[in-house]
Structure formats: C-alpha cells, structure tokens
Amino acid sequence: MDSLDAFCATKLADLDAKSLRRKLQPTIRTQGAHVQRGGRTLVSFSCNDYLGLATDPRVKAAAIQAIQTYGAGAAGSRLVTGAHPLLDDLEAELARLKGKPATLVFGSGYLANIGITPALAGPGDLVILDQRSHACMWAGAQLSGARVLSFRHNDLEHLGNLLAQERGTGRVVILTERVFSMDGDRAPVAELLALAARHDAWLLVDDAHGLGVIEADAAAPLEMGTLSKALGSYGGYLCASEPVVDLLRSRARSFVYTTALPPASAGAALESLRILRAEPDRQRRPLALAQRFTSRMGLPTAQSAIVPVIVGEAAAALALSAGLEDKGFLVAAIRPPTVTAGTARLRIAFSAAHTEAEVDGLVEALAHCLVRAGLRPEVQPA
Ligand SMILES: *Cc1c(COP(=O)(O)O)cnc(C)c1O
Secondary structure: OOHHHHHHHHHHHHHHHHHOOOOOOOEEEOOOEEEEEOOOOEEEEEOOOOOOOOOOHHHHHHHHHHHHHHHOOOOOEEOOOOOOHHHHHHHHHHHHHHHOOOEEEEEHHHHHHHHHHHHHHHOOOOOEEEOOOOOOHHHHHHHOOOEEEEEEEHHHHHHHHHHHHHHHOOEEEEEEOOOOOOOOOOOHHHHHHHHHHHHHOEEEEOOOOOOOOOOOOOOOOOEEOOOOOOOOOOEEEEEHHHHHHHHHHHHHHHHOOOOOOOOOHHHHHHHHHHHHHHHHHHHHHHHHHHHHHHHHOOOOOOOOEEEEEEEEEHHHHHHHHHHHHHOEEEEOOEOOOOOOOOOOEEEEEOOEEEEEEEHHHHHHHHHHHHOOOOOOOOOOOO
16 A cells, blocks of 8 residues: 555544544435435435525526526636626625625635635734634634634633733634534624624624524624525625625635636525515524424524534434434434534434424434433423
8 A cells, every 4th residue: 555545544444443434425305304315215304404495496497597598607717707697696685685785605605714714814813713613714714824712602701801812903803603503502693793893803703504594683794604505505605895895806715716606506596585585484484393392302492493412422423313314314413523522413403394293203203212322301292
C-alpha cells in the first residue's frame, strides 16, 4: 500500500473502532414524508423538508419549467453570464419575505456562510459564535482570518463578558442560529441584538431551520438561510441592507468564484415561496406535530420542528435508529463530531407532510425501543 492509501486505511480503522464511520444509503424520496430504502418504504423523520415541498407536484413542475426556459445549468458565475432572470425574482421574493431591502442568493447555505463572514471581518477583527453554531459558520469564521471566540450556548452573560473584555478596536461579527440544527432550541435574537448594539457588533443569524416554520421574533442586520430545507429546493441566501448586499456581490469569494444557482433550483424555490404565502396553515403544522410528540413522550415542549432524543454513546444511538427502522421509521442517529462527544442522539424532524397517526406511530415505536434499551420513557396517551 502506498503512503496515501495507508494513511486513509488507518484513519478509517480508527473511525470504525469509534462507531464514527459514515456510510451512504441510497434513498428515494417518493412523496410526502415517505422514502424508499433497501426495497422498503419508511416514514422519514430525518428529512429537512419541513413543509413537504421538495416533492410537491407544483414545485417540481416549476423546476421543470425553469429548465425548459433557461437550461439545466447557469453556465457561469453570476458575475459573468450566470445571471438568469429567476435569480432576480428569487432575491426580490426573499427580501420581501424577510422584510429586508436586499438579498444575495448563493449556491448553498454552506457557501453563503463561508462567503459572508470573510467579506465582513479579517485579520485584526473578532468573530464570536455560539458554540453550537453549524460547521459552516465555524468554517466562515476561520476563513476570515479574524480572531475567533465562542460563547456558551445561548449564554448572553458569557457573550457580554467576552465583548467587554475582548472587543478591541476592530470590527466584530456575532454568529448564531435562530433554531439550532441539532437541538431544536432557539436563540434569544432580540437580546443578542441589544447586546450587539451596545458593543457596535454585527449580528448574523442563520435561519436555516426557522424559515417557513418559526415566526421570527426579531430580525438581525444579517439574516442568512438556505433554500434546501423548508423551501424544498437548493441554494442559500443573505438578506440585508443594500450596502451589505452590494459589497458581498463584489467581495464574497463563494459568490464570485462559483457558478450561479441553476435555474431549476431558483424556479422551485420561487414556487415554494408562492405556496408559503398562499397556504399559511402549512407553516404551523411542523411545530404543532413536534409539540404533539414532545407532550406524548414527556419531553420539554418542542420549540421548533426539530426534537433531539439524546442517548449518549454513538453505538446506542445507532441501535435505537436501527430498531426504529425495523418498525418502519427512518430516524437518523447523529454522532460526534456533528454533536459533542457523549451526546449522540436521535434527531427527529417533523414535517407538514406527516400525519398525526404517523407521529403517534413513532411515539409507540420509540417507546418500545427505549424500553428494550433499558430506559423508562413516560409515554402519555394521545
Ligand atoms: C443545513 C444548514 C446549512 C447549510 O445549508 P445548505 O444549503 O444545505 O448548504 C447552514 N446552516 C445551518 C444551520 C444548517 O442547518
């Protein structure tokens, strides 16, 4: 074996030993919350398709129409030849939805986060993030070359102390998520805004799991998110003031040096935004179903469409997930390094596409698996 393959084989053996090796599992999303895996149909509680729009016939038709009109790919950076008209429409709609003067669409949420922070902060500046921020917010912070600090999860006092002691004279960007992707809890955005204002710091809120599901209590000057979750498409965005968006259009490297979002993704997202406006009840359903689940399981009331069931060790989370799959439910186990060591969990994501009966079915199945694992869930009647 040459040194390259030997290096990888050693690393893989180490991951295997820790139950941390990742495997791909071919998955076909059919309709609503149903997926096919290994020849079986499962009810998925792991998709981020919170409003069931990824397989909505109207959204699919809009994507097909966009391809017919503008082609399969954008064929260039937005700044060169990739600026097809659907992108302007999409930016206008997102700005309207978020109540912001301007929007910049990126190729994905990940690309948005690794482009925004480095365009606003650099060496001599400070980036402070909630310690549970998504990997791409950390990546953006590190790429910026600024000093990077983190504050304890949702701990305003800790953040306040860091700002008081470490602020310096440079620019300061604070990063957090409106809804935390692995815990489902929310950031105190209004309080963070007040704190940021006192220290002339700029707040960026990642709304990946909030848009379309949670009523935003307060808007940060920098509101980013993804088209790939509640909107059922693909792509990322930043909603902000005109000067911010104008600067990023010229300076965000993950916008400038990459191909524009394909027409199909823009067309699908536009149709999803239209459905969002036309069907407000759809947006209330994921949270209502999540709360039905937490109340039946005796868990703290869900604050979003995401509910974690924390079990500790990676192997235990994998065993629970396998047990649920036997019973017809797809619930992914989330392991380190996605979450902190010792907090491996099931991450349950509720969607407007789920029925009440499917949620109740999950309650019964999970209770059964927990008992088998030696735990004592306190299940409440429906
Ligand atoms: C999914 C996610 C992203 C990345 O969005 P993509 O469009 O999938 O790249 C960014 N931030 C958070 C919090 C996410 O959950």
